[in-house]
Amino acid sequence: MxxxxxxxxxxxxxxxxxxxxxxxxxxxxxxxxxxxxxxxxxxxxxxxxxDPKAIKKIMSIRKKKREEYQEEEAILEVYMQALGML
Incomplete structure (x- = not known):
C-alpha cells in the first residue's frame, strides 16, 4: 500500500x-x-x-523614485567635477 x-x-x-x-x-x-x-x-x-539611447535612459529614470534619481545625479555631478568634466 x-x-x-x-x-x-x-x-x-x-x-x-x-x-x-x-x-x-x-x-x-x-x-x-x-x-x-x-x-x-x-x-x-x-x-x-x-535617439533610442536617450529614450532608454528616460525609461530608466522614470522607473526610479525622484529622490533616488536626484541622489544619483548629485553623485555623478560631484564625480564629473572632480574629473574636470564640468
Whole structure:
C-alpha cells in the first residue's frame, strides 16, 4: 500500500512539474514576443528621428523614485567635477 501511495504521489509530482515547465515555456515565448515588440518600437522611434539611447535612459529614470534619481545625479555631478568634466 505504501508503494502505491508513493507511485501515486510521484505521478502527481511529475504532472505538476510538467505543467510548471510548460507554463514557463509559454511565458518565455511571450517574453520573446514582447522583446520583439519593444525592439520594433525603438526601430520606429529611430526611423522618426528620435535617439533610442536617450529614450532608454528616460525609461530608466522614470522607473526610479525622484529622490533616488536626484541622489544619483548629485553623485555623478560631484564625480564629473572632480574629473574636470564640468
Amino acid at each position: 505504501a508503494d502505491a501511495e508513493f507511485e501515486g504521489s510521484g505521478q502527481v509530482a511529475a504532472d505538476e512539474l510538467r505543467l510548471l515547465i510548460e507554463r514557463a515555456e509559454r511565458l518565455e515565448e511571450e517574453k520573446k514576443g514582447i522583446a520583439d515588440d519593444i525592439k520594433d518600437v525603438f526601430g520606429e522611434a529611430k526611423a522618426r528621428g528620435y
